[in-house]
Amino acid sequence: MFPRLLSALVASLFVGLAAGQAHAGLFDDEEARLRINEMRNEFNGRVSKLEAGARAQLELADQIELLKAEIARLRGENEVLSNDLANAVKRQKDFYVDLDNRLRKLEPHAEAAQAAGAQPAAAPAQAAAPAPAAPPPVTAADPAAESRDYEAALTQLRGGKYKEAATGFIGFIRRHPGSSFQPSAHFWAASSLYQLKDNAGAAEYYAKVANQWPDDNRAPDALLGLASAQQAQGDAKAATRSLERLVAKYPSSSAAQIARQRLKK
Numbered sequence: 275m276f277p278r279l280l281s282a283l284v285a286s287l288f289v290g291l292a293a294g295q296a297h298a299g300l301f302d303d304e305e306a307r308l309r310i311n312e313m314r315n316e317f318n319g320r321v322s323k324l325e326a327g328a329r330a331q332l333e334l335a336d337q338i339e340l341l342k343a344e345i346a347r348l349r350g351e352n353e354v355l356s357n358d359l360a361n362a363v364k365r366q367k368d369f370y371v372d373l374d375n376r377l378r379k380l381e382p383h384a385e386a387a388q389a390a391g392a393q394p395a396a397a398p399a400q401a402a403a404p405a406p407a408a409p410p411p412v413t414a415a416d417p418a419a420e421s422r423d424y425e426a427a428l429t430q431l432r433g434g435k436y437k438e439a440a441t442g443f444i445g446f447i448r449r450h451p452g453s454s455f456q457p458s459a460h461f462w463a464a465s466s467l468y469q470l471k472d473n474a475g476a477a478e479y480y481a482k483v484a485n486q487w488p489d490d491n492r493a494p495d496a497l498l499g500l501a502s503a504q505q506a507q508g509d510a511k512a513a514t515r516s517l518e519r520l521v522a523k524y525p526s527s528s529a530a531q532i533a534r535q536r537l538k539k
Contacts, residue, residue: 355428355431355432355462358424358428358455358458419449419450420446420450420453420455423442423445423446423449423450424446424450424453424455424458424459426442427439427442427443427445427446427459427462428462430442431443431462431465431466436466436467436469436470437466437470439462439463439466440463440466440467440470440472440475443459443460443462443463443466444463446459447459447460447463456487457483457486457487457490457492458492460479460480460482460483460486460487460496461479461480461483461492461495461496461499463479464476464477464478464479464480464483464496464499464503465499467479468499468502468503468506471506473503473504473506473507474503474507476499476503477500477503477504477507480496480497480499480500480503481496481500483496484496484497484500488523493524494520494523494524494527494528494529494530495527495529497516497517497519497520497523497524497529497533498516498517498520498529498532498533500516501513501514501516501517501520501533501536504516514537517533517536517537518533518537520533521533521534521537
């Protein structure tokens with residue numbers, strides 16, 4: 275009987291060991307699964323962060339390129355502004371030199387006329403017929419005033435005095451309708467109004483540049499400014515049309531490059 279009891283005891287011992295090993299195996303598997311899930315979640319979190327970082331870098335790169343294009347455009351505007359100012363000053367100086375030369379040529383004739391007027395005039399043989407009425411004088415453009423007004427408005431603009439600049443350019447447009455500075459005056463008036471947040475006024479003057487002087491070198495920038503003013507007014511469709519018109523009409527301009535970037539947004 276003892277051998278039987280010993281055999282039963284050994285058998286139960288083996289069964290207990292087997293059950294313990296099975297339980298330990300189940301515990302190890304569950305722990306491994308939890309650990310795998312934790313690692314998977316951690317990996318997914320890292321991947322999401324990397325993707326978000328990559329998207330942010332791409333957006334930042336796009337913004338940097340857009341800012342570079344804007345800076346290049348502003349530099350170009352500043353150069354044009356400086357050139358306009360220099361041309362206005364030169365034109366005014368040339369006018370004064372020409373006026374001085376003309377006055378010098380007229381001085382001898384004036385002296386001769388004064389000498390002739392001092393002699394007594396002979397009595398006319400018969401009454402002279404009344405002279406026909408002279409036509410009303412035609413008011414000629416005053417290059418000096420034109421240059422002075424344009425130069426004054428440019429100086430205000432360069433000094434950041436946008437309200438005074440807008441008033442100056444709009445006054446110039448009204449006082450000198452035949453001036454060759456009309457496209458530039460309209461463009462700078464629009465730029466000044468845009469800086470003052472008068473988007474409707476800016477859009478009006480930008481549109482006039484693009485429509486009345488499409489061959490002027492400021493026409494592409496005028497369309498870009500028009501789109502900006504329209505966007506600021508909340509008219510996204512009109513802004514898109516202006517950008518598309520700019521790209522189609524002036525594809526090689528720097529303004530078109532900026533327009534393409536905006537159309538991608």
